[in-house]
Structure formats: structure tokens, C-alpha cells
Amino acid sequence: MPVKAWLLLANALLAFGVYGMLTRKHAIGMLIALELILNAVALDFVIFSRAHGDVQGQVMALFVIALAACEAAVGLAIALMLSRTARTVFADQLRKLRG
Amino acid sequence: MSFALIGGLMVVLFAGLTLAGAFWAVSHRNLFRAALGLGAAFAGQVGLFVALRAEFVAFTHLLIYVGAVLILIVFAIMLTGREHVELPDFPLAYRAFAGFLSLCLFLGLSWALWQAPWAERFSDKPLTTAALGQQLVKTFMLPFEAISLVIVAAIAGVVVLAFRKEER
Numbered sequence: 001m002p003v004k005a006w007l008l009l010a011n012a013l014l015a016f017g018v019y020g021m022l023t024r025k026h027a028i029g030m031l032i033a034l035e036l037i038l039n040a041v042a043l044d045f046v047i048f049s050r051a052h053g054d055v056q057g058q059v060m061a062l063f064v065i066a067l068a069a070c071e072a073a074v075g076l077a078i079a080l081m082l083s084r085t086a087r088t089v090f091a092d093q094l095r096k097l098r099g
Numbered sequence: 100m101s102f103a104l105i106g107g108l109m110v111v112l113f114a115g116l117t118l119a120g121a122f123w124a125v126s127h128r129n130l131f132r133a134a135l136g137l138g139a140a141f142a143g144q145v146g147l148f149v150a151l152r153a154e155f156v157a158f159t160h161l162l163i164y165v166g167a168v169l170i171l172i173v174f175a176i177m178l179t180g181r182e183h184v185e186l187p188d189f190p191l192a193y194r195a196f197a198g199f200l201s202l203c204l205f206l207g208l209s210w211a212l213w214q215a216p217w218a219e220r221f222s223d224k225p226l227t228t229a230a231l232g233q234q235l236v237k238t239f240m241l242p243f244e245a246i247s248l249v250i251v252a253a254i255a256g257v258v259v260l261a262f263r264k265e266e267r
Contacts, residue, residue, distance in 0.1 A: 032125070
């Protein structure tokens with residue numbers, strides 16, 4: 001497969017993630033879409049690494065994976081807290097901070 | 100069948116699994132099934148990483164995403180309650196507009212990428228895990244340490260958040 005076809009695949013993954021971010025109200029649903037976006041970026045880095053024959057892109061992909069894991073853990077803990085204190089996880093029903 | 104042909108077929112298969120899983124993950128009304136679609140997308144992506152000769156990244160991805168993040172998401176779905184699993188539908192017009200926006204994003208990015216002077220073929224230089232390890236402890240030592248600090252901070256924050264007693 002040529003390099004451009006691989007990059008198109010990563011683009012499609014990113015577009016799916018953005019669609020999910022736009023159409024989900026549930027906090028965990030939004031996190032799932034966010035994971036897809038971050039995955040698309042990691043895939044991009046690995047493709048660049050392969051295209052240039054340089055291993056540094058893979059290092060970047062590892063960093064993206066590590067930070068995405070942190071983000072998922074914190075995000076899910078926040079979603080749990082929301083369901084416990086505000087009794088909802090839907091982004092449009094959380095209006096405690098609205099002025 | 101030649102070896103290269105089988106390899107190409109596998110890549111197409113994994114790419115299809117990734118895209119189908121991603122579509123399932125963002126469009127299914129049942130959140131639990133959406134999480135399962137996310138798992139399919141992760142699995143397909145591990146195959147893609149192996150095809151791109153990034154074996155260590157593939158292994159890490161499998162371990163962290165399928166082994167940890169997906170489990171966390173499933174646990175969070177279970178703990179946030181049953182009434183929240185079946186999601187209400189947005190109006191069709193809104194979803195069509197969101198689809199249109201993401202399609203525009205895809206087309207714009209793809210157009211930009213088509214203009215850029217990419218190499219036609221992949222480079223033949225070997226990508227070894229040994230070289231990856233060397234990079235991690237030499238060139239990227241400071242970012243590596245910083246990320247371990249971030250992970251410790253994130254874990255501490257999660258524990259503080261999740262074990263807090265309910266106020267009032």
C-alpha cells in the first residue's frame with residue numbers, strides 16, 4: 001500500500017472520532033470518541049516513522065499512548081464523580097456552573 | 100498465493116476492522132456495544148501497527164488500550180448506572196450536519212495530504228525495538244521522565260477523585 005493510502009486511513013479514523021465528539025452527550029461516549037482521535041494521531045506517527053525509516057515517530061506514538069491512558073483514567077474518574085454527585089453524565093444536563 | 104499478497108490482504112482486513120469498529124463505536128445507541136466496537140477498532144489497529152513494523156508500539160497498544168482503557172470504560176459504564184446505557188437519539192438533521200462537518204474535515208485533510216510531497220513507497224531502513232529503546236533513554240530522556248511524572252500525578256488524581264467521600 002502506498003504511503004498516502006495509509007494516511008487516508010488515519011484521516012478517516014480521525015473523522016469518525018470528530019463525528020462521535022459532535023453527536024454524543026454522554027461523557028463516556030465522548031471519551032470513546034476522544035480515544036479514536038488520539039489513536040488516529042498515534043497511527044499517523046507510526047506511518048511517518050515507517051515512511052522515513054526513522055524510529056523517532058514510534059517514540060512519539062508511545063508518548064501519545066501513555067498520555068491517552070492518563071486522560072482516559074482521569075476522564076472516567078470524573079464521569080464516575082458526576083454520576084455520583086450530579087446524578088447525570090449527560091453534558092447538556094450539567095449546569096451547576098452556569099451563571 | 101505469494102507472501103506479499105497475503106500480507107496486503109491482512110492489512111486491508113485490519114484496516115476494515117479498524118474503520119468498522121470506529122463507526123460502530125461512534126454511532127451505536129447502546130453505549131456498551133459502542134465500547135465493544137472501540138475494542139474491535141483497537142484490535143485492528145494493533146494489526147496495522149505490526150504491519151508497519153512497529154512491534155513494540157503494537158504490544159504497548161494492546162496492553163494499554165485493550166487491557167486497561169477498554170476495561171476501565173466498561174467498568175465506568177457499569178458504575179454510572181443502567182439508565183444511562185441506552186442513549187437518546189439526536190435529531191436526524193443534527194446528526195447529518197455533524198456527519199457533513201466531519202466529512203468536510205476528512206476531505207480537507209485528505210486534500211492537503213494529497214498536495215504534500217510524500218514518498219511513494221515506504222523506506223527500507225529497518226526499525227528495531229533496540230533502536231527504539233536507545234531513543235527513549237537518550238534523545239527523549241527528559242520527555243520520558245516527564246511523562247512518568249504525569250502518569251503518577253494522573254493516578255494520584257484518579258484515586259483522590261474516586262475515593263472522595265460524598266459532601267453535604
